Amino acid sequence: MSNILFNNLFISVGIDVGADFSFMSIALPNQTLMGKPFKIIHSDLNSLSMAVSKIKEAEEMYSLESRIFLESTGIYHYPLFCYLRDKGFLVSIINPIITKNSTNINIRKVHNDKFDSQKIALLGLKPDLKVSLIPSDLVLDLRNLSREYYDLMDNRSAYISKLQGELRMVFPQYLKIFSKITVNTALTLLENFTSPDAFLNASKDEIITFIRSTARFGIAYAEKKYNAIIKAANEAKAFGYAVDSNFKRILLYIRFIRQYDEEIQSILTDMHTLVEANEDTEFVKQIHLIESFKGAGFLSAVSLMCEIGDFSAFKSPKQLFAYFGLDPSVNQSGNFEGTKISMSKRGSRVARRVLHTMALINISRNKDGTAKNPVLRDYYLKKCQSKPKMVALGAIMHKVCNIVFAILRDEKEFEIITPEDHQMNYLKARCDIAA
The missing domain is CATH 1.10.287 (Helix Hairpins)
Known part of the structure; x- marks a missing residue:
């Protein structure tokens, strides 16, 4: 085949990862699949080397760089990710929800490893594709x-x-x-x-x-x-x-x-030992910032930060909220609009568990009857007047998520601020900017 130069484009390599083997497909910028899916046997170094050779061969043939996309599998994709990254390739991780919901490339209902690798390769060509970040070894x-x-x-x-x-x-x-x-x-x-x-x-x-x-x-x-x-x-x-x-x-x-x-x-x-050994890292400093929030002890702070990973990936509280699976699941089509709205629960189960615990603590009272967090408790009680208790608790989890985002964004320890004080601070900040 003659060399074809695609300006400012790349070859997409999609890999469907399994426990013992994976399938790899290569897609060109014009969405043409190159050859048949290649089986990579994880326990065979020759098979892994052959996969690297096939990718480099495609790069040389079309004078293009490659980008490799692996579907997240929980744990199995890590060794293959590190192997390909160490070979000098640009490797990214795709959330399996994205690949599952992407448009089928075939009218027939097909699902197997070979087809999934082709689907991932074609998905990798999309310019707006969102990829996941690989956490550091500490995280x-x-x-x-x-x-x-x-x-x-x-x-x-x-x-x-x-x-x-x-x-x-x-x-x-x-x-x-x-x-x-x-x-x-x-x-x-x-x-x-x-x-x-x-x-x-x-x-x-x-x-x-x-x-x-x-x-x-x-x-x-x-x-x-x-x-x-x-x-x-x-x-x-x-x-x-x-x-x-x-x-x-x-x-x-x-x-x-x-x-x-x-x-x-x-x-x-072991968790305490790891944190103490890495006190000078930004990640551990963020753990201590979350610990300053009422209801967030050492375990909750560590667990929440581990699920967040790299906080710089989140630009707004809504992104963090959706990442944890706390966003509402919407059911609407045409004139029909579902009235039963629940959490999507597509994110981290551990993060939701921690936020639920933190929310419960913040709406509870001390032994002397005083509120542990007067602002959130008052907000919860007002919500309970018009909403079921679980819905009101969900609203508190939303508030807690917003507070965690603000703590990490501003790099400041938590302090209880009433809505009135918050509004005054906001107006003062706007006046300072205008001046």
Whole structure:
């Protein structure tokens, strides 16, 4: 084929990434596909080298530079991305939502890896294509730890529910003795006695010793809990039914909860170590800025910044709001307009979880009855007068997202400002600009 020069254009290389292999297609600026899709085997260096050779061959044939587009897969695209980037290519990541919603290049309904690579290659030719940023190693490390933390917490919660289910069957009265079934004293007692009969057969001194060794309170607290346990054990003989396997499951679930606690604490320690080792970076400084916001502790600040990644990619609060999947899902066609509007939930699940927690904290009250954030609490209560509580909470999440954006944009720690003060500051700033 003769050389064709396309001025100010490029060759688009689309790669549909899989766990063990990927398919690569090459599209020319006139939207013509070059040859058949090429299979790249990740475990075969010859296959990877052959893919690089094919891209360079296309560049030489048409005297054009190439741009490579990979669909984000969560984790599998990272090794291939780094490999191609280190070979000197310009590599970008595409959100799979974009490729899924792009116009089909074929009238037939086709979906396979080869076809998807062609679709990505043609999509890469669009001048307005939005690509994702690859996070730094620090962000990636902290993001992996943060997401694993929440996964472990979810699994831990599942075993707590199972433990509570077993106790509701064999020892329902025990659930009311402690503020939480997962407090160390409650679990330690169950590990050592487990059944109502075991508690009744044990000596008072033995049970009180276990209580005092695991709780920071004195003898009066231990006596009170002992009496409650014995009362519950006697009542369980009247209402409660168990077979041997129930008690084995109780001990098994406690072991799992203990193991999850250890792993969760280990992850938190690793996160603190990473942050402390990178205090001089802009990213860690942004973490500390978010920590200044009420309701955002260390974990929330780290998790939120890890999901944001590079804050410079966001130009407005609405972009950040949509990135988290908090934007409304619109259902409208012709004269029809859906009345049920919900969050699109297309963004980060972890970020939404953190913002939800921060919103709940900001509308809550302190022990003395005062509002933790008077401005947001007042706004929430006014919203509740005309909207359901969950809708009002969604509005607070929107406000929290706006505040996080302002903190990072202005590089200033959070301070509570009333709407009146905010308006005065805004008018003053406008007057200063006009002057």
